[in-house]
Structure formats: structure tokens, C-alpha cells
Amino acid sequence: MPDPSFILMGRIVGAHGIAGGLKVLSYAESLAVFAAGRTVVVRSEAGVETVYEIAWSRAQGRAALLGLKGVANRSQAEALLGCDLFLDKATLPKLEEGSYYWADLIGLEVHSVDGDCLGRIASIIQTGSNDVYVVKLKDRELLLPALRSVVQSVDLAARRMVVAVPEGLE
Numbered sequence: 001m002p003d004p005s006f007i008l009m010g011r012i013v014g015a016h017g018i019a020g021g022l023k024v025l026s027y028a029e030s031l032a033v034f035a036a037g038r039t040v041v042v043r044s045e046a047g048v049e050t051v052y053e054i055a056w057s058r059a060q061g062r063a064a065l066l067g068l069k070g071v072a073n074r075s076q077a078e079a080l081l082g083c084d085l086f087l088d089k090a091t092l093p094k095l096e097e098g099s100y101y102w103a104d105l106i107g108l109e110v111h112s113v114d115g116d117c118l119g120r121i122a123s124i125i126q127t128g129s130n131d132v133y134v135v136k137l138k139d140r141e142l143l144l145p146a147l148r149s150v151v152q153s154v155d156l157a158a159r160r161m162v163v164a165v166p167e168g169l170e
Helices: 074-078
Strands: 006-016 021-026 039-043 049-060 063-068 084-088 109-112 117-125 132-137 140-145 151-155 160-163
Touching (some): 006 063, 006 074
Parallel strands (some): 109 160
Antiparallel strands (some): 006 021, 021 063, 039 049, 039 084, 049 063, 109 117, 151 160
């Protein structure tokens, strides 16, 4: 596991072109986090970590195209398929009070205001109006809108979120 001061920001899903370009599924709200000059840690499925500097980046739909210094051809790019990209949290923009990076929310235990354990946040779906938390408990899945009226509290240190489940979602 990478240093906890690093945050998962994407996964390499393809090679792009013949000069070592990478297609990255971004977990970031803004692709600006992949700015040229920023350092990334690339972790393979086997857990091997390598540090690269981003040479260039640009958007391609919801994905990002990246060039990493030291990845100079398609074969080197294809060798990185399936790898995760981590960024140092200290280099990321500071968030407003009440805002969180998705990676900090994934895995939080979710409880109702009545104290019932609803499960853990397994993933987050980005929609046009608000994000939706996918909360799983065994074979049950609950989709909770990420709204101030629903999310009552978030305690990252305790890895816990308290929610007021809207009527009809119980």
C-alpha cells in the first residue's frame, strides 16, 4: 500500500499512440491534477511502485491522456496497463470545508441517524446534479445522493459517515 499521504487519482487503461502516451481513467473531478511537472507514483497490480514526472497531459472525454518522462514508446506504455496512479495529497488543491476527495470517502462505514449500519461506500457515481454514494452491505446496495440534507456528518479519522436516509430509499 502506498504512503497514506498519497491519494489514488486514476488507473491506466490504455496506450495512446506510438510515443508512449497513456490513456488514464481519472478519479479526479478536474484533470488539472495531472499537470505537466507533477510527480506521480505508478503502482502495478503486483504492488511495484515507480515514480514518474508528468511530461504532458490533455483531456480526452472523461479520460486523460498523459506522457510520463521515461515512457518513450508504445511497448513501455502497454507494460503499465492496469496500474494505478497516486498523487501526493500535499500537492493537491485545498478543499472547502465539507468537501472531500473521493478516495477519502471510499470505504467509509455508513450509519443512519438512528445508528443502523448501512454498509460501506464502495464507489461514487458522478451525475450532473450531485454525486451518488454506492453503499454496499453483503448483497444489498443502497444509492445515496451526496446532498447536505442527506449527509449529516463525515469523520475521516473514524472512517464513518452518518446519513439521514431519504424516504423511499430505506
